[in-house]
Each structure stands twice: as C-alpha cells, then as structure tokens.
Amino acid sequence: MVSLPLTLLRDVLAVCRLTPDAPLPAWAAGPGFASITRTQEELSIVVRQDRVPGDVVAVQGWRALKVQGPLDFALTGILAALTAPLADAGISLFAIATYDTDYVLVKEETLEAAITVLTAAGHRLV
Numbered sequence: 001m002v003s004l005p006l007t008l009l010r011d012v013l014a015v016c017r018l019t020p021d022a023p024l025p026a027w028a029a030g031p032g033f034a035s036i037t038r039t040q041e042e043l044s045i046v047v048r049q050d051r052v053p054g055d056v057v058a059v060q061g062w063r064a065l066k067v068q069g070p071l072d073f074a075l076t077g078i079l080a081a082l083t084a085p086l087a088d089a090g091i092s093l094f095a096i097a098t099y100d101t102d103y104v105l106v107k108e109e110t111l112e113a114a115i116t117v118l119t120a121a122g123h124r125l126v
Contacts, residue, residue, distance in 0.1 A: 002081040003122045008115075009033055009064040012108060014049035015094055016058040017042050027051045033064060035096050035103075046096065046105070062094060062105040065114070068126065069101030078102055085121040086114060 011032050018025070022043045028036060028051075035046040049060040071078060079095055082104050086093055091114050094105040106114040115125060 002077060003124065004078065004081060005068040005126045006118065006123055007066045007068060007126060008111075009066060009103075011048045011064070012050075012060070013046055013062040013064060013105060014052045014058040014060040015062060015105070016045040016047070016052055016056050018045065018056070019043065027053060035098075046094075061108045063108050063111045064096075065104045065106070065118070065125075067102045067104075070099075071101050079104075081121070082118065082123070085117050089113065089117045091117065 013033060020038065020040055020042050024036065028034060028045050028047055030051060032048045033046070037044045046062075049058070052058050052060070067078060067082070079097070079102055082102075083093060083095065086104070086106070091106055091110050096103040096105065119125065
C-alpha cells in the first residue's frame with residue numbers, strides 16, 4: 001500500500017467554467033492557489049472562491065489536499081491511491097495534477113469524512 005503525506009491547503013476554492021475562447025480574466029491571476037486549463041470545450045479555472053465574480057459559472061466550496069512532492073514521473077498509482085478510497089466512501093472529488101505533485105479537491109462539507117477515509121487508507125495529514 002502506498003502511504004502519501006498530504007497537506008490541507010487553507011483556501012476555499014471555486015471550480016469555474018468559461019467559454020473556450022474567453023480571454024484569461026484578471027481575477028484568475030493573484031495570490032493563492034490557481035489552476036488554469038484551456039481545452040477546445042472550455043476554459044477551466046480553479047482559484048480562491050473570494051476572487052470569482054458573481055456572474056461566472058462556478059461550483060464553490062472546495063478544499064484541496066496536496067500530495068507532498070515533488071513526485072517522480074516514474075511513480076504510478078498516486079491518484080488511484082487517493083481516489084479509490086474516496087470513491088468507495090461515496091465522496092466525489094476534483095483532481096488536479098501539476099509538474100511536481102497532485103491535488104485532490106473535495107467539497108468542504110465532505111472534508112472531515114475525506115480525511116478520515118484517507119487516513120484509514122494509510123495516508124497521513126502533515
């Protein structure tokens with residue numbers, strides 16, 4: 001079993017959806033966590049929820065658990081080690097991968113349950 005050290009980020013986040021041709025909005029830049037992905041179907045932005053204007057399509061109230069990295073690209077099963085126990089417990093998530101590490105976002109109302117499930121699966125909150 002893989003045991004991963006996890007850090008809970010302070011910020012409450014929002015997952016936002018803009019049109020695929022939307023310019024990168026000014027509110028997406030700034031302090032705190034931000035993840036920006038553009039595809040042919042959408043511009044997806046994850047930022048602190050207090051930075052998101054009210055007219056933006058967004059799902060708010062996410063908390064992020066960060067896998068302490070950097071992680072070697074040769075490692076396998078990192079996300080599976082986190083997502084499988086959460087799925088078994090019926091906890092939905094939003095995953096983000098970066099060059100150095102992975103993040104699992106869960107809704108704020110399921111955060112305590114997610115931490116309990118992940119620690120029972122052998123992961124540790126540091």
